Amino acid sequence: MLFKSFSTSIKISFLALAMLMASIGHSQYYVIAIKGKVFCIQKELNEDTYVQLTYGALQANGKIILKAGAAVTLLNEQDDICKLTEGEYLLEKLTFNSHESKSSISKIYNYFKSFFLEHKATESKNHYMNKVYAISRGEKQAPILDFPLDGNISMDFNKIPFAWTHSCDNCEYIFTINDLASKEIVFSSMTTEKEFSLENPRKYLSENRDYFWSVKLAGSEHSIEYDNRIFHTSPYGELKKVLSLIDDKIKDVKLFENDGSAFIYTLSSLESQGMINEAILFGKHTTVDSMRIENALLENFIYDVVAKNNLSF
Amino acid sequence: MKGQVKHAFIYAILSTLLLFVLHHLPINHIFIDPFSEAIKSQDVTDISISKLRDHRKVKFDDRIFIINSEITDRALVAKSVNQLLKHDVSAIGVDLLFDSLNNNYNDTILANSLNNEKIVLGYSFVEHNHGHGHSENSHMEIKDKSAEIFTKECKQGYVNLGTQDGFTVRTFQPEYTDKGKVYNSFSKQLAQMRDKKISNIVNDRKNKIEWINFRRMQPGDVNMKSPINKNEFVHYQMTTMRQFVQDSSLYAPSFFKDKIVLIGFCGENENALSMKDRYYTSLNEHTSGRSIPDMHGVIVHANIISMLLDRDFIDEIPEKVLYLISFLLLFVNYFVFKKILAKKILLEFWAVRLVQIIEFILLLGLCLVLMSAFSIKLGFILIITAVIMSFELFEFYDHKLVNYLKKLFYKSPNQ
Numbered sequence: 001m002l003f004k005s006f007s008t009s010i011k012i013s014f015l016a017l018a019m020l021m022a023s024i025g026h027s028q029y030y031v032i033a034i035k036g037k038v039f040c041i042q043k044e045l046n047e048d049t050y051v052q053l054t055y056g057a058l059q060a061n062g063k064i065i066l067k068a069g070a071a072v073t074l075l076n077e078q079d080d081i082c083k084l085t086e087g088e089y090l091l092e093k094l095t096f097n098s099h100e101s102k103s104s105i106s107k108i109y110n111y112f113k114s115f116f117l118e119h120k121a122t123e124s125k126n127h128y129m130n131k132v133y134a135i136s137r138g139e140k141q142a143p144i145l146d147f148p149l150d151g152n153i154s155m156d157f158n159k160i161p162f163a164w165t166h167s168c169d170n171c172e173y174i175f176t177i178n179d180l181a182s183k184e185i186v187f188s189s190m191t192t193e194k195e196f197s198l199e200n201p202r203k204y205l206s207e208n209r210d211y212f213w214s215v216k217l218a219g220s221e222h223s224i225e226y227d228n229r230i231f232h233t234s235p236y237g238e239l240k241k242v243l244s245l246i247d248d249k250i251k252d253v254k255l256f257e258n259d260g261s262a263f264i265y266t267l268s269s270l271e272s273q274g275m276i277n278e279a280i281l282f283g284k285h286t287t288v289d290s291m292r293i294e295n296a297l298l299e300n301f302i303y304d305v306v307a308k309n310n311l312s313f
Numbered sequence: 314m315k316g317q318v319k320h321a322f323i324y325a326i327l328s329t330l331l332l333f334v335l336h337h338l339p340i341n342h343i344f345i346d347p348f349s350e351a352i353k354s355q356d357v358t359d360i361s362i363s364k365l366r367d368h369r370k371v372k373f374d375d376r377i378f379i380i381n382s383e384i385t386d387r388a389l390v391a392k393s394v395n396q397l398l399k400h401d402v403s404a405i406g407v408d409l410l411f412d413s414l415n416n417n418y419n420d421t422i423l424a425n426s427l428n429n430e431k432i433v434l435g436y437s438f439v440e441h442n443h444g445h446g447h448s449e450n451s452h453m454e455i456k457d458k459s460a461e462i463f464t465k466e467c468k469q470g471y472v473n474l475g476t477q478d479g480f481t482v483r484t485f486q487p488e489y490t491d492k493g494k495v496y497n498s499f500s501k502q503l504a505q506m507r508d509k510k511i512s513n514i515v516n517d518r519k520n521k522i523e524w525i526n527f528r529r530m531q532p533g534d535v536n537m538k539s540p541i542n543k544n545e546f547v548h549y550q551m552t553t554m555r556q557f558v559q560d561s562s563l564y565a566p567s568f569f570k571d572k573i574v575l576i577g578f579c580g581e582n583e584n585a586l587s588m589k590d591r592y593y594t595s596l597n598e599h600t601s602g603r604s605i606p607d608m609h610g611v612i613v614h615a616n617i618i619s620m621l622l623d624r625d626f627i628d629e630i631p632e633k634v635l636y637l638i639s640f641l642l643l644f645v646n647y648f649v650f651k652k653i654l655a656k657k658i659l660l661e662f663w664a665v666r667l668v669q670i671i672e673f674i675l676l677l678g679l680c681l682v683l684m685s686a687f688s689i690k691l692g693f694i695l696i697i698t699a700v701i702m703s704f705e706l707f708e709f710y711d712h713k714l715v716n717y718l719k720k721l722f723y724k725s726p727n728q
Contacts, residue, residue, distance in 0.1 A: 120477050122356040123692050125522045125629075128475035128484040133437035133456065134610025135472040136382075136578040136590040137410050171384075171581070224386070225415075 029058045029074045029082075029091065033300050036070030055300055056264040060091045141166070142226045143173065143194070143215040148277040153231045154239035155202050157281055163195040164215045172218035180210035180230060190218060207235045231277070239278055242270065321647035323718065324710045329640045331706070332699060356483065357677070357693040358627075361684035362527055362595040368546045371528045374619050376507070378572050379532065379551040379611060381579035382409055387419040391426040393554050393576065396561040398429060400569035404506035406433045406499060408472060408577030408611045411459040424462045432467035433506070434459050435499045438489075440473075453491045468506075470499035474592070474613060475522060480606070481593040484522045485617055487515045500617035503573050511621050524627035526620045526688055527596045531608045533579055535586050540598035541607045549615055553583060573618060577611025629690045639699035642672070646703040651711075665704050672700045 031053060038053040042062040053064065053072065066072060066086050074082045080096035120127040143166035153160060162175060175196045177187040187204045189196060198204070205211060214228035246269045250262045263286065270279035380393060390409065397405050407427065414420055427434065436458040442451040453471075458464070475484030487501045497505075505511040515523075529548030530541070537545040552560075554576070580587040591606040592613065598604075608616075620626065646668075653664050676696055683689040 121694060122477055122481075122483070123694050125475075125484060125524070127477045128522060129442075129477075130438070130440045130471075130473035130475055130486055130489075131479060132474040132476045132482050132592060132610075133472060134474050134482075134590060134592070134613055135408050135410055135435045135437055135457065136610070137412075 029060055029076055029094075031055050031058055031072060032075050033071070033073035034304065035072070037067040038070050038072050039065045039067075041065070054264065054268065055304075056261050058091070060094075062091050064089045064091060142224045143217070145213070145215060145227050145229050147280065148213075148229070148231055150229050151231060151277055152234045152275055153201075154234050154275070154278045154281070155205065155207055155236040156239040157285065158200065160198045160201050160281070161195060161284070162198065162213060162215075166194055166215075174216045174218050175213070176216070177204065177211050177213045178228075180212050186211065201233075202236065205233050207233050209233050234275075234278075239275070239282075242273065242275065242278075243282070246270075317648065317651065320710075320715060321644050324647050324707065325640045325643035327710070327714075328643045328699070328703070328706045329636055332639055332695065332702075333636065335698075336695060356595070357680050358483070358524070358684055358690060359595045359597070359600045361681045363598055363600055365681055365685035366528070368528075368530060368544065368548075371546070371548055373548055373550075374529060374615070375550070376572060376622060377549055377615050377618060378569065378574045379549050379579070379615060380557050380574060380576045381533070381551055381553045381583075382576055383553055383555065383578070384581050385554050387411065387415070387423040389554055389558060390576070391419070391423040392558050393561075394426040394429075394432065396558065397569065397574050398426075398431065400564075400566070401571065402431060402569045402574050403571050404431050404433055404503045404573050406435070406470075406503045406573065406575045406577075406614065408435045408499065408575060408614060410435070410457050411463050412457055414460050414462065420462065424465075427459075427463045428466035430466065430468065431506070433499060433502050434464055434467055434469050435472040436469055437472055438496075453489055453496070468502055470497050470502035472499045472610065472614070474525075474610075476592075482525065482608075482613055483595060484524055486522050487621075498617075500614045501621065503575075503614075504618045504621040507571065507573055508622055514624060515621070518626065524629065524690060525595070525613070525617055526625050526627045527594050527608075527616050528625070529612075529616055529619060530596055531579075531612050533583070535580065535584055536607075540604045543598060549612065551579065575611050575615055575618075577609065577614070579609045579611060625688065627684075627688045627690050630692065632692070632695075635692045635695045638696050642696060642699050643703055643706070646672075646700070647707060650704060650707045669700055669704065673697060676700065 032055070034053060034055065040051055040053045040058065040062060041064075042049045042051070042059060048062075058074070064072065064084060065088050066084055068086055070086060072084045074084070074094065074096075076082070076096045078096070082094045082096045084094075143164040146163040146165055147161065164173075166173075172190060172192050173194075175189050175191060176185055177198075178184060179186050187198065210230060210232050212228045212230045214226050216226055217224065243266070246266050249269075250265060263283075267279045267283060270276070270282060382390065390407070394405060394407070411423065411427075426432075437456040438453040439456045440451055440453055458469075471489065473486070474482045475486060476482055485498060485500065487498055489496045489498070501511065501515060530536075530546045532542075532547055532549050532551040536542050578587075578590050588606060590610040592608055592610065593604070593606050594608045594613065594616075597607040649668055650665060653661055653668070677693065680691045680693045683691050
């Protein structure tokens with residue numbers, strides 16, 4: 001309930017921001033990373049609007065307030081970066097730093113300049129520091145399941161990616177999907193990769209049913225406690241309906257589709273309806289013109305969802 | 314002649330002082346140290362150790378037995394340790410971290426196995442320095458350490474190794490003193506459990522850091538290839554943990570007597586050329602250019618233990634002596650250059666360069682031979698810089714500085 005009201009407030013604030021953005025031709029910033037509680041005060045017709053900051057476009061007239069432990073990364077139209085930590089900042093006075101020097105001459109200059117920096121000769125013992133940690137964790141660890149998260153998965157997608165993390169150079173994995181009720185294996189495959197794409201999921205999975213998936217190490221003779229994740233398959237066409245409703249709302253408020261606003265609004269709306277996996281899959285499947293922004297937004301959305309739900313991903 | 318000796322002396326003194334100043338300037342040595350810049354991250358020692366030493370003559374070290382943990386679990390580690398403790402081993406070094414607790418039966422049986430005075434567990438620390446390089450103000454902060462349940466009664470040693478570039482291992486610090494407390498390195502701790510005199514010997518040498526005298530190559534069939542061990546030398550006995558547990562009853566009762574057993578990671582399985590916990594060492598068969606790391610951490614520890622047990626240290630010629638050698642080279646070169654220029658022979662410039670090349674080859678040969686045959690490290694960079702710069706400094710001295718000095722103190726060297 002709390003989560004829903006929070007998401008609704010984000011949506012409303014997002015709409016306010018988007019409308020403001022559409023009305024004025026000011027320079028824009030993009031919020032590409034948020035950590036902790038961050039608020040934004042935007043000036044709108046002599047009236048201050050106080051909203052919680054979310055990903056996407058932001059007009060450069062107003063103030064950002066970062067609470068304790070919060071951090072924000074902004075991108076301007078020249079792709080320069082501004083990182084903010086706890087405090088209050090006037091947007092128009094922010095200082096953006098370039099990723100790197102864009103001039104070839106300055107790159108060459110920096111290269112030659114590096115000749116004069118201290119170089120640690122191999123012959124002097126004084127240059128040797130205790131920085132090699134010659135030890136390892138030899139234990140076999142269970143793979144950490146990354147995606148999909150616990151929750152719904154729409155049958156609208158033609159393929160569903162499954163991903164996991166495991167620190168092993170040449171391990172072979174057995175990827176399995178089981179029916180939750182009967183515990184029967186409905187799909188199984190061996191792979192050496194740390195991801196698996198289930199093509200045509202409707203062939204193996206029924207609608208409105210619970211399943212769990214797991215990844216085990218092939219040829220493992222040791223007792224390892226493996227993790228598994230439960231997901232529920234939502235009916236075919238349901239996601240399309242939800243997306244269609246979201247599209248209508250986007251059209252109602254005349255949001256731009258190419259500036260990331262519509263994209264982040266769709267993700268936020270799906271998230272507010274508990275469709276986190278769908279939101280991530282929608283993000284991965286969406287191809288838009290300004291791909292760089294969308295990729296950054298999606299990554300940050302995923303990060304935010306994981307942090308909020310205290311998940312590992 | 315007397316005048317020439319005086320000028321040769323002044324020239325050599327001034328040039329050595331210049332070398333001293335340049336050597337201690339906190340800048341890149343590219344202009345005074347072209348050789349080291351050209352072979353960045355390389356050391357003449359590497360050539361001696363990997364190319365000149367006859368690795369066939371290196372004795373197989375039966376004092377050390379290595380168990381490749383592969384990717385294992387705690388139950389198997391406990392089983393292996395229990396099997397080893399039944400034999401009369403000197404020490405068991407476990408180069409593995411158990412820094413998480415699963416709170417299950419395996420944790421308990423591993424804790425029971427490891428809590429033994431013959432066990433040495435590895436840990437790592439981060440060194441905080443106030444200023445550059447090693448200083449008295451540096452102190453340690455534990456980085457990774459096994460959970461307390463496993464370390465109650467066993468000994469511990471730090472596994473940190475010395476690197477100048479972050480990936481090449483050439484030195485180690487036998488012990489680290491922080492706030493008056495002395496911490497032993499993993500290798501030293503293990504070596505002194507077999508040989509009680511090690512501690513005194515290390516202390517008597519008074520070297521805070523020791524060069525590692527690498528002699529023994531990485532074992533394992535998968536490593537029998539360039540640049541790791543293309544000639545397929547076997548200097549240590551190694552088996553996998555699974556194999557060891559399976560065969561433990563087949564070993565002769567006296568096989569493990571007084572042995573140091575090292576348990577560490579050397580690949581996920583016998584056929585895996587894993588790059589985890591693997592480093593570049595002086596034994597890498599590619600001494601320059603791109604290569605792959607040649608030795609797992611546990612084999613580096615084994616090499617250090619062998620070195621300590623054999624008292625096979627690398628002795629370094631002190632920097633003061635290097636300056637003296639540089640001085641002598643400059644002093645001699647003054648007369649050589651004078652002689653060549655006085656004779657006005659054809660292509661005198663090339664004759665000077667030829668002399669420098671011959672000196673370069675002789676000095677490089679001397680460094681290589683001292684290292685490979687006698688384990689004596691003669692600093693190459695300083696003395697070779699003296700040779701390379703000697704003619705330019707000579708010209709500057711003879712054409713510019715000498716006139717100035719003549720006005721001040723001396724008559725012309727030709728008088």
